[in-house]
Amino acid sequence: MFDLSSVDLLDAFTRELELCKLREGEHVVVLAEPASRGDYVAAAFGAAKACGAHVIAATVPGGSPAPMPSTHTGAGPGLTSVLTDTTAQDLLKSADLVVDLTQEGFIHAPVQQEILRAGTRIIFVCDAPDVLIRNLPRPTDKDEVLEGVGLLERSEVMRVTSAAGTDLTVRLSGAKPEFQCGFADDPGRWDHWPSTMVLCWPEISDGRIVLAPGDILLPFKEYVRDPVTLQVEGGHIAKVSGGAEADLLATFFDDAQDQWARSLSHMGWGLMRTADWFATAMYGKGDLMGMDARAFAGNFLWSTGPHPVLGRESYAHLDIAMRGCTVSVDGTDVVVDGTLQDR
Numbered sequence: 503m504f505d506l507s508s509v510d511l512l513d514a515f516t517r518e519l520e521l522c523k524l525r526e527g528e529h530v531v532v533l534a535e536p537a538s539r540g541d542y543v544a545a546a547f548g549a550a551k552a553c554g555a556h557v558i559a560a561t562v563p564g565g566s567p568a569p570m571p572s573t574h575t576g577a578g579p580g581l582t583s584v585l586t587d588t589t590a591q592d593l594l595k596s597a598d599l600v601v602d603l604t605q606e607g608f609i610h611a612p613v614q615q616e617i618l619r620a621g622t623r624i625i626f627v628c629d630a631p632d633v634l635i636r637n638l639p640r641p642t643d644k645d646e647v648l649e650g651v652g653l654l655e656r657s658e659v660m661r662v663t664s665a666a667g668t669d670l671t672v673r674l675s676g677a678k679p680e681f682q683c684g685f686a687d688d689p690g691r692w693d694h695w696p697s698t699m700v701l702c703w704p705e706i707s708d709g710r711i712v713l714a715p716g717d718i719l720l721p722f723k724e725y726v727r728d729p730v731t732l733q734v735e736g737g738h739i740a741k742v743s744g745g746a747e748a749d750l751l752a753t754f755f756d757d758a759q760d761q762w763a764r765s766l767s768h769m770g771w772g773l774m775r776t777a778d779w780f781a782t783a784m785y786g787k788g789d790l791m792g793m794d795a796r797a798f799a800g801n802f803l804w805s806t807g808p809h810p811v812l813g814r815e816s817y818a819h820l821d822i823a824m825r826g827c828t829v830s831v832d833g834t835d836v837v838v839d840g841t842l843q844d845r
């Protein structure tokens with residue numbers, strides 16, 4: 503029987519590469535590992551051809567015969583086979599666009615920064631087809647997230663509150679605001695399809711974060727069932743209390759044996775209006791990365807562990823997506839009770 507599963511994906515991948523401003527005659531590398539989806543490799547390959555680009559499909563070893571479930575989470579060291587192979591790195595540096603179809607890419611590895619410095623743009627893709635196609639970016643998404651970045655850049659304080667009891671004050675000085683918009687169109691740009699979010703890397707935040715039932719813990723891909731209160735002092739989690747998930751989180755922080763496990767990392771809000779909060783419930787854990795939760799329009803996304811701006815290396819990385827919060831930046835409400843405010 504022939505396999506035509508990539509054909510249905512070809513239009514979406516072509517649209518995505520057009521959003522990445524792929525031009526005729528540019529060089530594309532489709533990067534895969536043995537566990538990558540073959541239909542995505544074929545669709546990306548065909549889409550690059552449809553755009554008139556040169557294309558090479560490169561498959562590198564996955565790095566471990568027994569990959570941890572921590573892959574596919576954005577929390578691990580990344581694809582070690584690329585980290586140790588200068589020929590692979592040179593190939594990626596020589597490309598105009600890399601379509602990264604590996605399980606985890608090398609998001610947190612310094613090698614990725616080297617590749618980007620060469621001017622290569624990288625688009626990372628690893629969620630399920632429905633997640634990709636439902637959340638196919640709009641060209642205007644970039645303008646919208648850039649507005650949020652501008653607001654953070656000229657502001658001093660972000661305040662996050664919720665009916666559940668969250669009241670967190672975040673100092674924005676030196677917090678290096680960033681965005682994801684779902685496509686990589688500028689030289690040296692990394693982005694993630696799908697995603698639409700504004701984030702920053704603060705050092706100091708104080709107050710409390712109260713997780714409400716239905717909030718989502720990543721990379722566990724689990725919903726919170728009982729309220730959890732996290733006391734935050736100077737950017738670190740001083741105390742965790744509450745129901746079942748409070749014990750889970752406290753145990754995670756202890757087990758990590760990582761000095762940064764209880765330190766806050768990036769935080770921001772999602773703008774992806776097509777995101778589905780229930781995708782996390784509908785898929786097997788290995789079938790999706792969880793960008794519906796991370797970029798959900800009107801969420802408050804915060805995290806723990808690695809902090810590149812402060813030079814903190816850590817694999818103890820949690821992303822926690824909350825609904826029902828109000829996010830206010832120097833008095834401008836960007837999210838009110840979990841609803842993204844229109845521009």
Ligand SMILES: [Fe+2]
Binds near residue numbers: 576768805820821
């Ligand atoms: Fe994260």
